[in-house]
Amino acid sequence: MNKNSLPRKVESIIAILKSHYKPFEFSSRDPFKVLITTILSQRTRDENTALASKRFFEVVRSPEDVLKLDPKIIEETIKPSGFYKVKAKRIIEISKQLVNNYGSKVPFKKEELLKFKGVGRKTANAVSAFAFNKPAIVVDTHVHRISNRLGLINSKNPEQTEYELSKIVPKKYWILINKLFVIHGQKICRPINPKCSECKITNFCDKKI
Ligand code: SF4
Numbered sequence: 001m002n003k004n005s006l007p008r009k010v011e012s013i014i015a016i017l018k019s020h021y022k023p024f025e026f027s028s029r030d031p032f033k034v035l036i037t038t039i040l041s042q043r044t045r046d047e048n049t050a051l052a053s054k055r056f057f058e059v060v061r062s063p064e065d066v067l068k069l070d071p072k073i074i075e076e077t078i079k080p081s082g083f084y085k086v087k088a089k090r091i092i093e094i095s096k097q098l099v100n101n102y103g104s105k106v107p108f109k110k111e112e113l114l115k116f117k118g119v120g121r122k123t124a125n126a127v128s129a130f131a132f133n134k135p136a137i138v139v140d141t142h143v144h145r146i147s148n149r150l151g152l153i154n155s156k157n158p159e160q161t162e163y164e165l166s167k168i169v170p171k172k173y174w175i176l177i178n179k180l181f182v183i184h185g186q187k188i189c190r191p192i193n194p195k196c197s198e199c200k201i202t203n204f205c206d207k208k209i
Contacts, residue, residue: 006152006168013150013201014173014180020200021187023179031106031131032098033057038126039090039118040081041140046186052081063095063104090118108132121159129175137162137169138178142185149189151206 026034036056041049055077060066066074075088094116098104106127107113113124125136137143139158143165147153153164169177181189188195196208 007170009150009204010152010169010173010177013204014177016200017180017184018176021180021183023176024183026130029131029133031108031127032063034131035094035106035113035119035123035127036060036091038123039087039094040078042083042087042123044082046182048080048082052078052084055080063098066092066095067099093117094119106131108134110136121162125162129178133175135171135174137165137174139165140178140182141191142189143178143181145191146181146185146189149194149207150201150204 026037028034033053037049037053040052040056044052056074059069059073059077071088071092074091075084078084078087078091081087097116098106102112108128108131110124110128113119113127114121122139125138128134128136129138139162144155144158144161147161147165148155152168153161155161155164165177166174184201185191188199196202196205199205199208202208
């Protein structure tokens with residue numbers, strides 16, 4: 001496809017998905033909640049993230065609360081998210097940094113967020129987009145997979161996906177494209193056995209089966 005027509009293809013895909021799906025909203029725009037929930041979401045399924053996040057925020061309200069708790073309790077609360085020992089360690093380290101260097105507030109600058117151990121581009125972009133409502137493309141597994149299947153890009157990793165998408169997705173859709181592709185990825189364009197016969201954007205897809 002001609003590169004110049006890709007932004008138009010993106011617009012059409014977004015318009016169709018928008019008419020079929022209600023984009024999700026985080027239950028809270030609290031930057032600390034968005035940050036922790038995104039860390040919990042690493043390498044697990046969406047339903048495990050939701051459960052671990054719910055359990056965690058039943059006992060924690062702030063980074064100070066994290067530091068008061070026995071690490072074993074943190075591990076136990078986030079267990080449903082998998083890799084809970086590593087994630088608990090990260091959450092404790094991040095909370096320490098927030099308390100000691102940032103007055104317990106999550107910084108809104110992406111460059112600052114990226115200085116935290118365990119915070120990569122996906123997490124930094126999620127905080128920018130979902131907590132601070134700043135344009136950012138959150139590339140999770142759904143966005144990476146679907147963008148490539150559709151033939152919008154041809155990328156090997158999420159970093160490359162973010163860069164390539166930033167060239168063809170109008171900025172006003174940077175936050176929305178994640179929300180729509182996440183729902184589409186959960187319902188229709190699943191990692192294995194995508195339901196192409198039920199897909200509303202099949203006409204725009206290079207990989208339709
Ligand atoms: S046609 Fe199939 S592969 Fe393409 S976006 Fe739809 S579900 Fe995914």
